[in-house]
Amino acid sequence: xxxxxxxxxxxxxxxxxxxxxxxxxxxxxxxxxxxxxxxxxxxxxxxxxxxxxxxxxxxxxxxxxxxxxxxxxxxxxxxxxxxxxxxxxxxxxxxxxxxxxxxxx
Numbered sequence: 671x672x673x674x675x676x677x678x679x680x681x682x683x684x685x686x687x688x689x690x691x692x693x694x695x696x697x698x699x700x701x702x703x704x705x706x707x708x709x710x711x712x713x714x715x716x717x718x719x720x721x722x723x724x725x726x727x728x729x730x731x732x733x734x735x736x737x738x739x740x741x742x743x744x745x746x747x748x749x750x751x752x753x754x755x756x757x758x759x760x761x762x763x764x765x766x767x768x769x770x771x772x773x774x775x
Contacts, residue, residue, distance in 0.1 A: 714751050717758040724762035729769040732759060 710723045714734055724730045732755065736748035756772060763770055 714755045717754060720755055720758045721762040724759045724768075727768070730759050730763065730771070732756065732770070732772040735774070 712719045712723060714720075714736060734752070734755065736744075736751055739745075739748040739751075752774075759770055759772075
């Protein structure tokens with residue numbers, strides 16, 4: 671069984687409603703466990719934590735984006751944080767042959 675590090679979640683209407691209700695920490699881990707994967711909760715600003723999780727995983731699925739910052743008018747800040755996270759993942763995965771799957775906000 672491969673170990674994947676997955677970060678983020680969907681902003682679909684039902685998912686967004688669950689986020690507003692404070693249930694965001696259970697959404698992605700529950701979905702991943704159904705496939706036998708293990709989730710690691712983190713923060714886009716914790717670049718060392720992202721690197722550590724990516725290094726320990728067999729691959730990374732990056733879905734996170736700071737939608738709250740974007741909606742508050744700080745789109746550039748949200749993009750900067752996303753780019754920093756992608757770079758952190760890249761640093762951890764460089765030369766390993768491990769896959770990286772990313773989406774955009």
